[in-house]
Amino acid sequence: MINFIKMGIVFFWIVFSFVAGYVGSKRTFGFWNSFLLSLFLSPLVGLICAFSSKRIEDEEFEYELLKNQRKHQRYFEYSLRKNKIIQTYQLQMN
Numbered sequence: 001m002i003n004f005i006k007m008g009i010v011f012f013w014i015v016f017s018f019v020a021g022y023v024g025s026k027r028t029f030g031f032w033n034s035f036l037l038s039l040f041l042s043p044l045v046g047l048i049c050a051f052s053s054k055r056i057e058d059e060e061f062e063y064e065l066l067k068n069q070r071k072h073q074r075y076f077e078y079s080l081r082k083n084k085i086i087q088t089y090q091l092q093m094n
Contacts, residue, residue: 013043020046029053 017038022036029050038046 014039017046019037020050021044023047024050024053026076027051027053028059 016034017062018073020038020048021031021035024046025031027034027050034046034050
């Protein structure tokens, strides 16, 4: 009887570790990190670590946002330099 209880605990521990790994697979923490942390410490610890990391889609969105921001910043700086050169040239002509 006690062996069945121990087997049940081990079975559910492994199942919930896979659940934590699945949650972590959609996040930057990753499947294996979440799964192994859950397996050795606790499925609850693995879930907390997985949920505390960023989602992969958010990470990609932030990367694209920063890339576009840098592109617009370069264009804006170029426009400012171009306008300053034109203004300086106009002042020299007068």
